[in-house]
Amino acid sequence: MRYLVLTDLHSNLEALEACLADAAGRTYDRALVLGDLVGYCADPNGVVERVQALAPAAIVRGNHDKVACGLELADGFNAVAKRAAHWTHDTLTPVNRAWLAALPRGPVIVDELVEICHGSPFDEDAYIFDELDAVRALKTSQRPICLFGHTHWPVTFELNGGRVETIGASERWIDRLTLRAESKYMLNPGSVGQPRDGDPRAAYAIVDTATMTADLIRVGYPIETTQAKVIKAGLPDVLAQRLAVGR
Ligand code: ZN
Numbered sequence: 650m651r652y653l654v655l656t657d658l659h660s661n662l663e664a665l666e667a668c669l670a671d672a673a674g675r676t677y678d679r680a681l682v683l684g685d686l687v688g689y690c691a692d693p694n695g696v697v698e699r700v701q702a703l704a705p706a707a708i709v710r711g712n713h714d715k716v717a718c719g720l721e722l723a724d725g726f727n728a729v730a731k732r733a734a735h736w737t738h739d740t741l742t743p744v745n746r747a748w749l750a751a752l753p754r755g756p757v758i759v760d761e762l763v764e765i766c767h768g769s770p771f772d773e774d775a776y777i778f779d780e781l782d783a784v785r786a787l788k789t790s791q792r793p794i795c796l797f798g799h800t801h802w803p804v805t806f807e808l809n810g811g812r813v814e815t816i817g818a819s820e821r822w823i824d825r826l827t828l829r830a831e832s833k834y835m836l837n838p839g840s841v842g843q844p845r846d847g848d849p850r851a852a853y854a855i856v857d858t859a860t861m862t863a864d865l866i867r868v869g870y871p872i873e874t875t876q877a878k879v880i881k882a883g884l885p886d887v888l889a890q891r892l893a894v895g896r
Contacts, residue, residue: 650679652855652858653672656683656684656837657842658841660689660695661696661841662696663875664842665841667870671866680700680704680706681707681763682708682709683797684712684714688733689884690875690879693717707765712799713734718738718741719746733884736882736883755770756773756790759792762793762794762858764791765797770790774799777800778800784808786835787833787834793828795833796856797837800837800845801840801843802837803837803839804816836863838854838865850868850895853868872892872893
């Protein structure tokens with residue numbers, strides 16, 4: 650199975666469309682969506698409806714989805730994220746808000762090889778930044794390939810023979826990973842809608858369980874269009890500015 654893997658879309662419709670156009674040229678069977686469809690940018694309804702149209706094989710909710718649909722308060726968010734979350738809550742149609750509220754909590758098992766989560770397999774809201782965080786996740790995950798998001802940072806951790814190794818941190822970008830049958834992986838493709846690794850291009854992955862490869866892909870998109878929508882919506886300026894620098 651060839652999976653299109655999308656995470657942290659954050660209401661950025663231009664970035665999502667660019668990823669989908671690029672992915673169409675590479676072909677895939679089904680989509681997996683790892684949460685945070687909304688929050689930060691200005692197209693929550695457009696992104697939700699585009700994801701619905703994909704009919705993903707599996708999807709989980711993210712922390713921004715929970716706040717935007719009213720399942721959780723924005724107490725843990727900084728002032729900018731909080732303002733965006735309230736704006737998103739008020740802008741989502743009642744139907745789309747209810748759809749987000751019904752998204753499952755991760756982890757979700759996809760097949761015999763793959764599971765997905767937003768933050769980590771032991772806590773949907775936990776951040777996996779480094780090998781220390783990754784060890785617990787690798788020991789908790791129930792499938793050899795666990796796909797995650799939440800940090801907006803593309804990285805893969807491999808557990809092989811009791812050792813954890815970091816692969817493809819951004820300084821040394823790797824386009825294609827070959828996944829070894831004897832290893833376990835935590836793989837974050839990076840964020841579609843708000844990359845934070847210094848590369849402003851949208852990030853996504855295609856994971857192929859037949860060839861045991863993961864393609865880590867970056868795609869340019871019309872950032873100025875997204876920025877103009879953010880400003881026009883009255884969302885904080887910083888949410889537009891950060892898109893240009895990928896931070
Ligand atoms: Zn996010």
